[in-house]
Amino acid sequence: MRIIYTLVLLINVFAATAQVPGYMGKRFTIFADANPTPAFFVMNMNNTVLVNPGGDDARTQKVNRFAFNVRPQVTLEYLIHKRVSLGVSYSMPIVGTTRAYYTSAPSEFDDVDYNTDEYDVVKGQALGLHLKFYDFAGSASVPPIGYYRTINIFVTRTNTYDNKKSTTKQFRDDFIYPAVSFGVGRQSMLAKNLLLKTGVEFGWAFVPTNFLTEVEDDWNVQEYSGYSVHQSLAGYYLFNINIGLGYILF
Amino acid sequence: MRRYLAVALVAACCVLTNAQDFNHYKTLLPQGLVPKDFTELSASKFATEVTNMSAARNKRDRRNKKKFYLESTFSLDEFLTSGNVLFNDDITLYTADVLAEILKPYPELQGKIRVYTVKSAIPNAFTTNNGIIFVNLGLLARLESEAQLAFVLAHEVVHYQKKHVINRYVTNIDIDRSKDYRKLSREAKMFAKSSFSKELEMEADLDGAEIYNKSVYTKDSIQNVFNVLKYADLPLGWVYFNKRYYESGKYIFPDTLVVRKVDPIQAIEDYNDTLYSHPNIRKRREAIAVKFHNAKGGKHFRLAKSIFDKNRKLARFELCRLYLLEHRYLDAILLATSLQEEEPTSVYLKQIIAKALYGLAKDKLNDHFDFKKSEWSGDPQRLGIFFERQSSYEVSVLAIRHLYKCLEEEPNNKEIAVMLNDVIRSLDKDAYDLEKKFLRNASDKEIADLRYPYTQHAFTGFKNNAAFFEILDKQIALADKEDNGNSFRKKKKRAKDKKLLNVDKVVVVNPMYKKIDTRKRQKMRHIESEKVLTQIDQKIWDAAGRLNMKADIINPNNLSSARVNVMQSNSILNDWIDEQMRFEDARVSPIYNEIIALADTYKTDHFVWMGEFTMTRKRRGKGFLIAGAIITPAMAPLFATMVATPKGATLYFALTFNVRTQALELVDVRTMNMRDTKSLLQSNIYYTLFQLKKVKQ
Incomplete structure (x- = not known):
């Protein structure tokens, strides 16, 4: 709550002192982002994994070299300076993952023996806060039209489900992790007040990275599924394409 | 009848309002109704020219002619709206009278040829393909008689009559590109162009002499008109220098400041004209002499010498102002x-x-x-x-x-x-x-x-x-x-x-817009550029409205015949900005009073010169993008988009002067790595006005 108070205070201070043109005086923009992201590092139903840190077991059955994840996102931005926007975003990441399950009841002394379900998905929400810096002085125009760089912080809250539509959580507790990303791109105005945003984003989800160092054979079902979620999230935030439509409201 | 009466009334008003007082001389400005040459859109003129285009020899000839019409129409209109061209002023009306006199035996040419005066000190006259003759003040100031003016106009009429301008253009392109001239060196090509140009000039002299011969003007001493050309490079003045002019009482300059011996005036007529566009003066004088060999009689002045003298004096007074500006x-x-x-x-x-x-x-x-x-x-x-x-x-x-x-x-x-x-x-x-x-x-x-x-x-x-x-x-x-x-x-x-300018009103002067597409054969996109310029007023008003500012726009691209005041303001402002941009050091403009009067008329001291250049060009390195798409198929849509879309670059500028202090109060220049759009231009215009209103400078 203290952070929110600080933010509101900051926005007020910026708004009061900044000499910000915006587009015809309008500074508040709402974006609907699709963010179709190539499935480079993360599998999904019907996706192929070109780089597969999870090994062959993580590969989906169907191969599609043009596979994309789509991350719907709503972003609100306000120009607080002639070249800086402050924004918040709400997104719903959906990525594929692999869940393990025992074929028979496990006993303490047996080797781990389980099957995997390759069609599960990680679903959830992410709340983001970002600063967008426009390349005002160098090679761009008056914000919000022009080239930009963004620094994002996300808090993600996810769980795994049987499929996209399912509402039954596979884990008792949600996975809550922070993520950061750095993006570059361009905003152009298609029509009066209608913005098109295109860009790319590189990020890192702060999940435990045991899956990169530990030997998979030692994992039990719980660990296997958890690590799959971690690697899915990590891969998911590693690289994204940002495409969105925005409208300058006021 | 009603129309004639209206024209007479307008003419009478012009005479009454413009009667010059040489004691307190006021600069010449465009008067009366704005002629169609200034108000019609260039795109429309171009369409008419193409429709009426004469038969072409082949496809290339047609293409060259079309290109000529496009380039010439737009560059001519740019010149017409630059503020340097006068219409319906005393000198132009007088020159038009002289033109009408020599065209009396040529009813087919009457009405097709128009004449305007150009505020330039260079002694010159020139003609356009669509029948506009421009006569510089610098020429009028040096002529000795109305007959000489008539001869110059007759020469220019031939350029129009014989379509010299387009022929010269097409021939020059032919010399540059056609197979027939392919083996020629650069110098040889220049010689070929010069020779052709001289042929045309000689034809204009000789045929012009025919036209002139049919007029009432003198045939005896018309060759003296070439003396104007001969001494064109010398300063214009006829009084002897006397330092006493600057002295009084004991304020007497030392004699050492005055030189006794000066270089004699030397003007050569028979100079080497190998690469010139015109034959040398001697050749021209001799050719004309043959034409007037047996001709005698005629008048130096059609009505009265005083009318010519008055107009020449006007030109000379105006020239003084031009010299100061230069x-x-x-x-x-x-x-x-x-x-x-x-x-x-x-x-x-x-x-x-x-x-x-x-x-x-x-x-x-x-x-x-x-x-x-x-x-x-x-x-x-x-x-x-x-x-x-x-x-x-x-x-x-x-x-x-x-x-x-x-x-x-x-x-x-x-x-x-x-x-x-x-x-x-x-x-x-x-x-x-x-x-x-x-x-x-x-x-x-x-x-x-x-x-x-x-x-x-x-x-x-x-x-x-x-x-x-x-x-x-x-x-x-x-x-x-x-x-x-x-x-x-x-x-x-x-x-x-740093202080807040808090400008409440601006005058935007002659906005500029150029669109270039290097991918196209016709790189300069004249028609599209003109369309943007015709719509730019609304963008400026929209932006000013959002900031509670007022904006007057002097945009010669949106002219109606009744808005001569726009052209008058444009004329003065063009002179002023031209001086400001050409000379760096700060000094009071010689037309400070004129510009202050304008500021009072428009009720603001802030005048903005703005414009935009936008260029579209081919994207380079497409091969790498395609290779990237093949190697990483998932990125193919991104690379495909990049391959399909060209690259763009835009330069926007707006210079805001406070004309009362002559200070350049805001320099707003931005380069953008993107193609221009309606919104981008709108955004830039808004930001310029925003800075004038709300940002400390």
Whole structure:
């Protein structure tokens, strides 16, 4: 709550002192982002994994070299300076993952023996806060039209489900992790007040990275599924394409 | 009948409102209804030209002709709307009368050919393919008779009649590109072009002589018109230099400033014209002589000599102003002193001389004085050397003296007052203890040990010496204060000197827009650019409206025939901005009063010159993008989009001047790595106005 108070205070201070043109005086923009992201590092139903840190077991059955994840996102931005926007975003990441399950009841002394379900998905929400810096002085125009760089912080809250539509959580507790990303791109105005945003984003989800160092054979079902979620999230935030439509409201 | 009456009424109004008082001369401006040549959109003119295009020899010929019409129509319209072209003014109406006279035997040409006057000091006339003859003031000022003007116009009529302009253009392209000329060297091609051009000029001379022969004008001495060309490079003036003109009482210049021997005037007629566009003067004179061999009689003046003299005097008065704007101060002094023979009491001419001396003083003080002796032969060379030999101090004193004399005659003349203050302050920065270097009364004891002793008497002959020294002392005190504060202020300037302009009204002058697409055969996208310009007014108003600002727009691309005031403002503003941009050092404009009057009319001091250049070009490295798409198929849509879309670059600029202080208050220049769109231009315009209203500068 203290952070929110600080933010509101900051926005007020910026708004009061900044000499910000915006587009015809309008500074508040709402974006609907699709963010179709190539499935480079993360599998999904019907996706192929070109780089597969999870090994062959993580590969989906169907191969599609043009596979994309789509991350719907709503972003609100306000120009607080002639070249800086402050924004918040709400997104719903959906990525594929692999869940393990025992074929028979496990006993303490047996080797781990389980099957995997390759069609599960990680679903959830992410709340983001970002600063967008426009390349005002160098090679761009008056914000919000022009080239930009963004620094994002996300808090993600996810769980795994049987499929996209399912509402039954596979884990008792949600996975809550922070993520950061750095993006570059361009905003152009298609029509009066209608913005098109295109860009790319590189990020890192702060999940435990045991899956990169530990030997998979030692994992039990719980660990296997958890690590799959971690690697899915990590891969998911590693690289994204940002495409969105925005409208300058006021 | 009603139409004739209306035209007569308008003409009568023009005459009444424009009757010139040479004592207080007002500059020539466009008058009456704006002709269709200025109001019709270039795209529409181009469409008409293409429709009426003469039959082409082949596909290439047709393409070249079309390109010619496109380029010539748009560049001509740019020239027409530049503010340099006068219409319905006294001189243009007179020139049109002379044209009508020589076209009497050619009813098919009447109405097709129009004539306008160009505010240029260069002695020249030229014709366009669509029948517009432009006559420069510099030519009119040098002609000796109406008959000579008629001959020049007859020559230009032939250029139109024989379609010389398009033929020259198409032939030049042929010489550059056609297979027939492929093996020629660059020099040989230039020779071929020059030869063709000379053929056309000679044809214009000879056929023009035929037209001229049918007129009422004299046939005897018309070859003298070539003397105008022969001496075109010499300064215009006819009085002998006498330093007494600048002296009075004990204020007497040393004889060492005056040179006794000057270079004789030399003008060669039979020069080598190998690569020239026109044959040399001797060839032209001889060719014409054959035409007029047996012709005799005719008049030098159709009606009265006084009408020609009056119009030539107008051109010469106007030329003085042009010389000042071009910082050709010696030319201005020579011509103005010559004109004073006829108009000795003219306040305007006295002010021209005072303003020219002010300019010379500023040149000297800033080390910009540049006198090319070789270009000033004959007696005028004495004038040049007289000022060349003077120091910046001496010229400044002379300028102060003349400016104050003008101020005595017109105490409310802001322009002269501002110049006087400026030159005193500038001189004070250059001279130590300036206030102690002049006698305040003629009876005072002479000051010893002065470097230029004669200058101490410069300010003793005024009607009210005390009033002058009050100004002098005040300005010196101000200059000293500025000097003392300078070193301290520089450190604090950034924070302290920034202030909110809070501009409530602007005038946007002649906005510019150019669209270039290097992928197309016709790279300059004239038609699209013009379309943007016709819509730019609304964008400016929209942006100003959002900021509660008012905006007047002087946009010659959106003209109706009734809006002559737009062209008048454009004409003055064009002269003003042209001087500001061409010459860097700060000095009071010689048309300061005119620009202040405009500021008063528009009720704002802030005038904005804005424009945009946008370029679209091919994207390079497509092969790498395609390879990238193949290697990483998931990125294919991104790479495919990049391959399909061209690259763009846009430059936007807006310069805002406070015309009262002549300060460039806002320089808003942005380069953008993107193609222009309606919204992008709108956004840029808004930001310029936003800065004027809300951002500290």
